Structure formats: C-alpha cells, structure tokens
Amino acid sequence: MRIASLLALSALLASCGNTGKKTDQTAKLSLASLYNADSVKWVAANSPEKNNAAEKEFLKAIDEFRNKKNAAGSIDKFTKSVLLQPQAKTYYELGNALMETRQLADAIQAFNMAELLDYKPISKLLYNKACAYSLSKKTDSCRYYLIAAIEFGYNNMNNAMKDPDLKYFREEDYSAQSQILTAFSGSGEPGKLEWNLFARQFKQLPMPLTIDKAYAKELGKNFISYDFEMYVAEMRDSKFSRDVGSSFFYVGTVKKVDAFKTLIYAVNDEVSDEGSTEDANHAYYFMASYDNSGKLIDKLLVAGQPNFDAPYRVATIASNTDFELTDYKVEYEKDPAKEGFINNPEKSRTEIKKASYYITEDGHFAPKTQQLALNR
Known part of the structure; x- marks a missing residue:
C-alpha cells in the first residue's frame, strides 16, 4: 500500500x-x-x-x-x-x-x-x-x-x-x-540491490549502433547519480578544473546474460559557455562488464577522446554485439590543450588504427584475432 x-x-x-x-x-x-x-x-x-x-x-x-x-x-x-x-x-x-x-x-x-x-x-x-x-x-x-x-x-x-x-x-x-x-x-x-538499482537504469541499446561525436545529442538528461560512484571509477577519480567538472550519463545495455551485463556509460568533462551555439559534444564512452553483484569484469574506452593528446575513437557495434573501434588523428583549428574542444572545429581527420573485438562468454573484451585463433 x-x-x-x-x-x-x-x-x-x-x-x-x-x-x-x-x-x-x-x-x-x-x-x-x-x-x-x-x-x-x-x-x-x-x-x-x-x-x-x-x-x-x-x-x-x-x-x-x-x-x-x-x-x-x-x-x-x-x-x-x-x-x-x-x-x-x-x-x-x-x-x-x-x-x-x-x-x-x-x-x-x-x-x-x-x-x-x-x-x-x-x-x-x-x-x-x-x-x-x-x-x-x-x-x-x-x-x-x-x-x-x-x-x-x-x-x-x-x-x-x-x-x-x-x-x-x-x-x-x-x-x-x-x-x-x-x-x-x-x-x-x-549486496545485489544497490547494483540492481544502478544496472536497471541502462536500457537495451538498438543494434547495430555507431557512437561518434554526433551521438552525444542522444545523452539528454540521463545523468548518473554521484551515489553510484562505486560502479563508475571516473567519479572517484574526477578532478575539477577550470571551475568545471565531469558529468556522467547512462548510455545503455549492450549484452545481458545470466552471468554478467555489459553496459556503456559516458563521461563529459567540458561544458559550453553560456550563449555558445555548440553543444558540449566531446563526451567519451566506456564499455564495462559487471557480474551479478556489480563487480567489474572488464572495461574499455570505446568512443570519444578523453584527453587532448589521445586519438578520437569511434565505436561501431554489430547486432551480434561484436564491435569495431577506429582511432583517428584529429587536427583542430585551435590548440585544444589551450582552447578546449568547444567551438573548435575540426580541420582534418586521419584514420590511424582499427581493431575488432568480441565479448567472451565470461564478459571480457577480446580481439577478434584471438577468436579466430580459437576457432581453428
């Protein structure tokens, strides 16, 4: 009642x-x-x-x-x-x-x-x-x-x-x-209730799916509460600088089986100034597998650019949950280390690396070359 x-x-x-x-x-x-x-x-x-x-x-x-x-x-x-x-x-x-x-x-x-x-x-x-x-x-x-x-x-x-x-x-x-x-x-x-409260906020993602800069517009107001910092390590490590901190977002569920859940969450370290015409679309994304009690099994940066020196990564997830990560070297009009990413358009983008992964039976992320070797 x-x-x-x-x-x-x-x-x-x-x-x-x-x-x-x-x-x-x-x-x-x-x-x-x-x-x-x-x-x-x-x-x-x-x-x-x-x-x-x-x-x-x-x-x-x-x-x-x-x-x-x-x-x-x-x-x-x-x-x-x-x-x-x-x-x-x-x-x-x-x-x-x-x-x-x-x-x-x-x-x-x-x-x-x-x-x-x-x-x-x-x-x-x-x-x-x-x-x-x-x-x-x-x-x-x-x-x-x-x-x-x-x-x-x-x-x-x-x-x-x-x-x-x-x-x-x-x-x-x-x-x-x-x-x-x-x-x-x-x-x-x-022990499982807290984890379930966190995990149930991740809705099933439609597949196939590409996560790139444009995907940030899908994040909306799906903020992760700071009460869940035990599952989001970046909340514990977050350092506030230039009077701006990090926001965290639920993205969705990639895979859900009896033994584990594979989820994606986003981190955004930069917020547009008031009056800016550009959204803060430089979020970066982690794929993470957890067991049924919320213990981390494996985690991988799958999209975005977490710091100025890193390449920009794009994730493409197939219907069978295999995924491809493509890294790009991006040149910006202004130095992002000094000016940030907001209102700083790309000048050029060059592909520098591509790798394919699959989710193993125990929730880890393994290169597809390893899967091919096991199937021989």
Whole structure:
C-alpha cells in the first residue's frame, strides 16, 4: 500500500501545472517559487533541453560540496543552477547540502521537488528524506519514508541501524529496530540491490549502433547519480578544473546474460559557455562488464577522446554485439590543450588504427584475432 500511495502521489505531483502548452523557451524560476510545485513543473517542462549555464553552476556546486566538503558554500551555487534550469539531480544535491547545514525544512522541500521531477534512484531520495524528518524530530514521517526507501530498493541495513541522522528515530520509537529488520527481511539480498538499482537504469541499446561525436545529442538528461560512484571509477577519480567538472550519463545495455551485463556509460568533462551555439559534444564512452553483484569484469574506452593528446575513437557495434573501434588523428583549428574542444572545429581527420573485438562468454573484451585463433 505504501508503494501504491507514493506512486499515486508522484502521479498527482507530475500533473501539477501541466497545461499542454510549450511556448516560453526562456521560462525561469524565482527564489519565491523555488519550492512551488506548480511553478517548478511548468518551468521544467518549458525549459530548453539543455542549459549549459545551469550545468556549469551545478558542477561548481558539486565540486564545493563533494570535493571541498563545503556544504554551506555549495547552496548558493545549487540554487543558482536551479533558477537557471530546475533539474531533479540539482534539487536532490541541494537537499543534501541543506540537510548537512541543518536547514531541514528547506531540505525536505528540495527533496520534494527532486521527487516531483522524477529523481532516480528514488530509494536514495526517500532515505535522505527520512533522515531529514528524523533530524526534524518527526518520527512518523521518518518511519514512513525510511520503510518506503527500503521497499523501493534501499539496501544498506548497517547504515539504517547506525546513521547518526536517524538516531532520534531509533531512540524515540521503541520498535524502530524491529521495523527496520522486518522491512529488510523482505527486500532481497542486500549486496545485489544497490547494483540492481544502478544496472536497471541502462536500457537495451538498438543494434547495430555507431557512437561518434554526433551521438552525444542522444545523452539528454540521463545523468548518473554521484551515489553510484562505486560502479563508475571516473567519479572517484574526477578532478575539477577550470571551475568545471565531469558529468556522467547512462548510455545503455549492450549484452545481458545470466552471468554478467555489459553496459556503456559516458563521461563529459567540458561544458559550453553560456550563449555558445555548440553543444558540449566531446563526451567519451566506456564499455564495462559487471557480474551479478556489480563487480567489474572488464572495461574499455570505446568512443570519444578523453584527453587532448589521445586519438578520437569511434565505436561501431554489430547486432551480434561484436564491435569495431577506429582511432583517428584529429587536427583542430585551435590548440585544444589551450582552447578546449568547444567551438573548435575540426580541420582534418586521419584514420590511424582499427581493431575488432568480441565479448567472451565470461564478459571480457577480446580481439577478434584471438577468436579466430580459437576457432581453428
């Protein structure tokens, strides 16, 4: 019943302000409407697909909050990003920063807006909302959202039992421990739940498929939450520079069998300046195989250019999931090491290497020459 009621609430929130009209392409929120459901939903629906200025502010805020551990300093930056373009990921991180600075009423409102905009994974959002209610000393609301988080896939029982943000709930509600244990008893194997939350966001890719510069337009708003850094090594290694960091995107599933899943995700290190006419289409792409618990089996850069000195790689994936990687030496009009890739057209492109691969029965990526040798 709890799941049904939450889904009904989400559907009701999603209908707020939906007039069916999309005419104002410069729609913006104000501070007064920051947490107004009708306004947020309408502006989100009537905003351009991509707002580079909003993305740059979001990455500045993430740098401040996650890397510099300065929650208070990140709030204005998250807020500025939301005012430029309301996005689920920005409201979610804003809620986290507000909760850390104990601005609890605003934190709960920010989480509500993230839910309104269909933040995923919902279990993380519900858990953090439960923490905010516990810190606000509202045990009934805390219990509701904590149990809902578990039912929606939250799997860290140890954290639920020890999280200091939930201390008030655990101490004030004598049955809190038994309720948590009961909820987790029906939630499945904890070690796999987190992985499943991550993996299910990757939709099956249509084959055959080519991933080149133009493919970046397909990424849209399929952002990977920073909560999943255990599966995306580049999130842990990400270094923020020139006041811009990295964005991460779900691309899709290449192969899914009983023993493993092969997925593709994208990393984008560069965001266009405000007013630029060119999208930041210099994402680079990793193909990675994971076992059923989310343990990495193999990983390979399959497309894009991760640094200025590297060749540009294009991936062509066949219907049988065999794939070909072609490397090009690209000459740009300006030195990308100084000017970056944005608004820096190609002068020439020369093919320098081509290699073919297949996915082995255990999920590794092997050259096709090896496959031919085995078949002899």
